Amino acid sequence: MIYSPATINSVVKHAETIKGMCSYNCPRPGCSASFTAVNGCAATSCPTCNAGVCQWCLVFCGEGRQAAYNHVPGCGYSRRRGTQEAASISEMNVVRDIVVKARIEDYIRTKVDIKLQSLVLERLQRDPIFQKRGIVIIL
Ligand SMILES: [Zn+2]
Numbered sequence: 280m281i282y283s284p285a286t287i288n289s290v291v292k293h294a295e296t297i298k299g300m301c302s303y304n305c306p307r308p309g310c311s312a313s314f315t316a317v318n319g320c321a322a323t324s325c326p327t328c329n330a331g332v333c334q335w336c337l338v339f340c341g342e343g344r345q346a347a348y349n350h351v352p353g354c355g356y357s358r359r360r361g362t363q364e365a366a367s368i369s370e371m372n373v374v375r376d377i378v379v380k381a382r383i384e385d386y387i388r389t390k391v392d393i394k395l396q397s398l399v400l401e402r403l404q405r406d407p408i409f410q411k412r413g414i415v416i417i418l
Pocket residue numbers: 305306307310311312325326327328329330
């Protein structure tokens with residue numbers, strides 16, 4: 280099957296956007312500073328813009344770390360639901376890969392033309408980022 284340059288171009292663009300979703304960046308719109316996971320409390324803040332960030336689900340919780348403290352006990356992805364108990368980076372990473380996978384699946388379903396979905400998937404599954412982290416996207 281031969282694809283038009285426009286098709287290939289948009290497959291590449293979607294794949295790049297999706298790869299960007301795999302990194303742990305500040306979730307505040309317009310910041311996206313890269314984020315270093317810290318051991319311990321899931322409530323943290325961006326060193327660049329002071330956004331409150333949940334380390335379980337990587338959402339922007341509002342201004343400052345206190346906003347993240349308010350979010351964490353009720354976070355749907357927390358494995359310490361209802362508490363502020365500490366968690367290790369590796370445990371939070373496992374959860375974040377689940378979050379990332381769900382966001383990517385949602386992106387492909389809602390933002391990628393149905394005719395291009397399998398092409399985008401194919402491209403991603405061959406990508407080292409996905410292979411290394413063992414992320415398998417199922418639509
Ligand atoms: Zn930030």
